[in-house]
Amino acid sequence: MEKPLLQVNNLSVRFPIRKGVFARTVGWVNAASDVSFSLANGETLGIVGESGSGKTTVARSVLMLNKPSCGEILLDGKDIKKFNRQERLQYRRDVQAVFQDPLASLNPRFTVLEVLTEAMLVHKLVTKKTRVDEAVKLLEAVGLSSTMLDRYPHAFSGGQRQRLCIARALALKPRLLICDEAVSALDLSVRAQILNLLEDLKEKYSLSYLFITHDIGVVRHIADRVIVMHKGRIVEAGETEAVIGNPQNEYTKYLMAAVPEIGTPLKEED
Numbered sequence: 001m002e003k004p005l006l007q008v009n010n011l012s013v014r015f016p017i018r019k020g021v022f023a024r025t026v027g028w029v030n031a032a033s034d035v036s037f038s039l040a041n042g043e044t045l046g047i048v049g050e051s052g053s054g055k056t057t058v059a060r061s062v063l064m065l066n067k068p069s070c071g072e073i074l075l076d077g078k079d080i081k082k083f084n085r086q087e088r089l090q091y092r093r094d095v096q097a098v099f100q101d102p103l104a105s106l107n108p109r110f111t112v113l114e115v116l117t118e119a120m121l122v123h124k125l126v127t128k129k130t131r132v133d134e135a136v137k138l139l140e141a142v143g144l145s146s147t148m149l150d151r152y153p154h155a156f157s158g159g160q161r162q163r164l165c166i167a168r169a170l171a172l173k174p175r176l177l178i179c180d181e182a183v184s185a186l187d188l189s190v191r192a193q194i195l196n197l198l199e200d201l202k203e204k205y206s207l208s209y210l211f212i213t214h215d216i217g218v219v220r221h222i223a224d225r226v227i228v229m230h231k232g233r234i235v236e237a238g239e240t241e242a243v244i245g246n247p248q249n250e251y252t253k254y255l256m257a258a259v260p261e262i263g264t265p266l267k268e269e270d
Contacts, residue, residue, distance in 0.1 A: 003077050004038040005208050006062070006176060011035040011071035013057050031057040033232045035071070039176070044202065044209040046223030046240065048216050048255065054232035055212045059180050062210065063097055064088075075176075093123060096169040100181035102161035106153040112139070112164065113149040120171050138167040141204070142197060159190035163197065170205065180212040195221050216252075217259040220244055228252045 012034055017027040032054040039045045047055045060066040062073055064080065073080050080091060099105050106115055116138050117131040126134050136146040142163040153161055162182065169177055179198070183191040199222065201207060211223055219226050220240060227237040228249065236249040247253050 002040065004074075005041045005043075005076065006039040006210070007074040007077070008035060008037050008058070008062070009072045009074070011058065011061060011073065012069045013054075013061055013066050014069045030232050032061070035229075035232075035234055037227055037234070037237065039208055039210060041175075041208055042202070042206060043225070044211055044223045046211045046213065046219035046226040047229060048213055048219050048226060049229035050214055050255075052231075053229040055229050056180055057232075058229075059097070059178050059210065059212050063095060063178060064091070089123075093172040094175045095178065096172060096174040096176070097178040097180060098162070098165050098169050098182045100185055102158065102165045102185075103153060105165050106161065106168075108153055111150050111152060115153070115164065116168055116171055119168070123172060125172065134171070138171055141170065141201065142167045158186055159194065162186065162194055166194075166197070166201070170201070173205075174207070176208045176210065178210045178212070181214070182211075183218060184213065184215065191218070192221075198222065215259065216244065216255045228255065 011032060012030070013032040014028045014030045016025040017029060018024060019026050035054070035058055037045065047058060049055045057066060061068050075091060075094065078087075080088075083091060110118070113132065113135050116135040117126060120126045120131065120134060121128070132149070135149060139146055139148060144160065144163055144167070148156075153164070156164065177198075182198075183194050186194060195218065198209065202209060209222070211219065213219060216226075216228075223240045225238065226240045226243050227234050228243070228251065229235065230251045236243060236247065236252045243252065244256065247256060
């Protein structure tokens with residue numbers, strides 16, 4: 001059996017509750033408790049749940065932005081906590097993210113060229129002479145025009161900004177893309193366009209996705225498998241169609257009831 005790209009074992013993350021002038025710890029919040037899952041190469045795994053369910057905590061832990069209280073995160077079977085400096089740098093290339101608010105994710109003082117090539121220059125993937133050509137390829141890959149290189153983020157629509165964020169994430173040639181509520185702020189028709197784009201890019205670049213969302217209808221559109229989180233724990237997991245077609249957990253049924261069109265995949269408007 002092929003080794004999974006990503007393996008999360010018994011992950012728990014808790015944050016201190018601090019009070020008083022000296023900010024003493026008076027308790028703990030269990031943001032994620034005993035979370036385990038795997039993600040195969042070329043697979044899309046959806047993590048669905050409401051705000052506070054722990055799904056973003058898990059995503060931030062995989063991105064090395066949260067320090068787990070216990071458990072392990074493995075890439076290609078290697079524990080990321082044990083990585084040396086070079087392995088950590090490679091991991092930050094291999095695992096990229098697209099967040100909910102594209103405008104907040106982009107430096108307003110950077111042109112599109114700078115947005116797309118800053119990280120590539122840091123990682124020495126391009127030179128100042130070759131960066132324009134690479135930036136043009138990225139723009140074309142996400143359906144944007146090469147004439148946009150000198151523009152600034154505020155000049156774009158919400159959907160265009162998210163395409164730009166996706167292009168920036170692709171710049172380091174990642175293997176895993178974490179999409180944290182990446183389409184939740186977009187209009188329905190634009191949302192469908194971005195989801196279709198992500199599916200096309202997955203095939204073109206042999207990507208794997210960890211797709212975080214509160215909308216189980218979106219999961220149905222894009223995910224091969226889904227895990228449902230509630231109060232920091234996984235309450236249901238399985239093949240997407242099996243979970244949606246025959247949910248076993250009451251919380252999953254509650255999420256489905258909130259999406260009347262659950263039986264109809266998202267489609268672009270004409």
